[in-house]
Amino acid sequence: MFNIDQIVKALQTDPNTQRTAMTGAAGLAAGMLLSGGGLGKLTGNAVKIGAVAAVGGLAYKAWQSYQQNQSGAPAPVPAQDAFIPAPGDAQGQEELGKTLVRAMIAAAKADGKIDGDEKEAIFAKLESMTLSSAEKAWVFDELSSPLDINAVVARADTPAHAAEIYAASLVAITADTASERAYLDVLASKLKLDPALVAEIHKAAGEKPLEPSPVAASPFAYTPSGSNL
Incomplete structure (x- = not known):
């Protein structure tokens, strides 16, 4: 079984990786989890309860607020274990952890600014991390x-996981470039998230809501400008 939190810990506690992370996708997983714009809400929790639970808790809080603000009879909020697998569900924890880390890495690639030398440095650093060969x-x-x-x-595969994937992607980046904002816009559309729920996720993460796009985001494709990944 993969230890998702060990992957997170290896990246977040390595000062060299943290310095490199500021330039882009080197931050993947927890490197970005501890440096993205919405991380003020997550940093302490990620250390105490793990990255999966921290992101799941953020998405759950956002969903609760979203439902409370709905007019009429609100639909019930999914149970908390829909966002955070039970402590004994090791497989569920691992699968969700992989899903969230993949989402973070993808978001970190959104601006397409990682060159060959930077990737080589990232991979060299990866070899020195305290992780299993499989990890x-x-x-x-x-x-x-x-x-x-x-x-x-x-x-x-569930509405709860859709919210978590968006939350993980949001906290992985600072969303201060047009490419990153466009990525989040398209991601929300493809995940079929209500804009009001997206706004609550941003609020829970301590992030400003995305500005409305001058051109509607296509839900069918996303290609980062100048991507070399």
Whole structure:
């Protein structure tokens, strides 16, 4: 079984990786989880309860607020274990953890600004991390693969997971470039998230809501400008 939190810990506690993370996708997983714009809400919780529970808790809180603000009779909020697998559900924890880390890595690739030298530095650093060979290989593969927003969306098998995927993507980046904002816009559309729920996720993460796009985001494709991943 993969230890998702060990992957997170290895990335978040390595000062060299943290410095490199500021330049882009090197931040993947927890490197971005502890440096993105919405991380003020998550940093303490990610250390105390783990990254999966921290992101799940953020999405759950956002969903509760979203339902409370709905007019008429609101639909029931999914049970908390729909967002955070039970402590004894190791397989559920691992699968959701992989889904969220994949979402973070994809979001970190959104601006397409990682060059060959930067990728080599990332991969060299990955080799020195305190992870199993299987965990290193998995992260290496995720970093190496081209950005595929449809693959990210395909793992949203429940509305709760869709909200978590968006939350993980949001906290992975600062969303201060047009490409990153466009990525989040398309991601929300593809995940079929109500704009009001998206706004609550931003609020729970301590992030400003996305500005309305001058051109409606296409729900069918996303290609980062200048991507070399």
